[in-house]
Amino acid sequence: MAHLQGEERAQYVQDMFARIAGRYDTMNRLMTFGQDLKWRRYVIAQARLPQNGRLLDIATGTGDIAYEGWQQTPGLQAVGGDFTVEMMRAGQHIPARHAIQWVGADTLALPFSGDVFDAVTSGFLMRNVIDVPGALREQMRVTKAGGHIVILESSPPKDNWLKPFIRIHLNTIIPTLGQLVTGNGDAYRYLPDSTQQFLRPEQLAEAMRQVGLVNVRYKLFMFGTIAIHTGQKPA
Numbered sequence: 001m002a003h004l005q006g007e008e009r010a011q012y013v014q015d016m017f018a019r020i021a022g023r024y025d026t027m028n029r030l031m032t033f034g035q036d037l038k039w040r041r042y043v044i045a046q047a048r049l050p051q052n053g054r055l056l057d058i059a060t061g062t063g064d065i066a067y068e069g070w071q072q073t074p075g076l077q078a079v080g081g082d083f084t085v086e087m088m089r090a091g092q093h094i095p096a097r098h099a100i101q102w103v104g105a106d107t108l109a110l111p112f113s114g115d116v117f118d119a120v121t122s123g124f125l126m127r128n129v130i131d132v133p134g135a136l137r138e139q140m141r142v143t144k145a146g147g148h149i150v151i152l153e154s155s156p157p158k159d160n161w162l163k164p165f166i167r168i169h170l171n172t173i174i175p176t177l178g179q180l181v182t183g184n185g186d187a188y189r190y191l192p193d194s195t196q197q198f199l200r201p202e203q204l205a206e207a208m209r210q211v212g213l214v215n216v217r218y219k220l221f222m223f224g225t226i227a228i229h230t231g232q233k234p235a
Contacts, residue, residue: 013128016187017061018086023182025062025090030181031174035222039152040068040123042219046150046230047119049073056081056117056142058107059125062091063100065152069121070099079117081105107135112142119143123152127198136211146235149213153204154195155220155227162223170195201227 020027028036043065049055052075057066060080070078081103082088088102105111107122108131120139129135139149157166170192178188199207201218204227208216213231220227 012190014084016184016190017084019184020178020182020187021062021084021086021090024087025064027178027181027188028064030177032222032226035226036064039221039226039228040065041072042228043121043123043150043152044069044072046228047121047148049076049118051075053077053118054116055079056110056112056120056139058082058105058110058120058122058139059128060091060100060102061087061123062094063088063097063102065121065123066100067097077101079103081107081110083107108138110138110142114141115144117142117144117147119148119150121150121152124154126151126153126204127194132199132204132207133211136208136213140211140213140233143233145233147233149208149231149233151204151208151227151229153227153229154198155201155225156196156198158224166223166225167196195225201229204229 049069051073053073054077055066055069056079058081060066060082063080066078066080070076078100080100083106085104091097092102107125107129120143126132126135143149157163174192175188178184201220205216205218208229208231214234216231218227218229
């Protein structure tokens with residue numbers, strides 16, 4: 001599944017998230033032992049959103065990050081974009097997220113003018129896109145000069161004594177849990193596979209620099225299996 005390329009991969013990802021939309025948040029809490037809530041708060045802190053600013057959270061899913069931004073920032077216009085309508089519908093059913101503006105959007109062809117958002121965020125998007133530099137360029141295009149792009153993403157396990165235990169969690173525990181909770185074990189085999197085949201944190205940081213982002217940095221969480229990258233569009 002994670003070996004799929006091009007449009008075939010994009011279609012698989014879209015269909016997969018449509019199937020698990022109703023239980024996506026529950027699985028995130030279980031897989032991460034609730035740590036994903038802390039990571040999303042950190043993402044918004046790194047976005048440095050101004051009062052009455054504009055945020056685009058792309059691949060927003062059920063709107064977790066967009067909602068966190070709206071909570072933390074007075075007067076924020078929080079836009080949540082995703083190419084899987086079913087995920088956004090699941091988020092729309094959460095009463096607290098009524099303030100999010102939901103938009104059908106593909107990260108490789110964002111339906112916005114340039115220089116309109118103070119920050120663009122994403123959570124667990126980049127390992128699923130078919131063109132990482134292209135996605136970064138699009139996010140940069142719609143960000144205002146001096147604005148931030150913040151990426152929450154899983155990372156391949158490091159080569160240390162923890163790696164065998166992390167691989168058991170990724171390859172056995174998560175698919176089993178996914179089957180029990182969502183009835184879709186295939187989706188939760190794809191997600192760990194895509195993590196292990198994705199760029200290492202330093203490689204993603206370099207990809208961000210290559211498209212022109214500056215002040216690129218990242219912080220690791222959960223034994224190095226989660227990275228939050230931040231880059232800034234030049235002023």
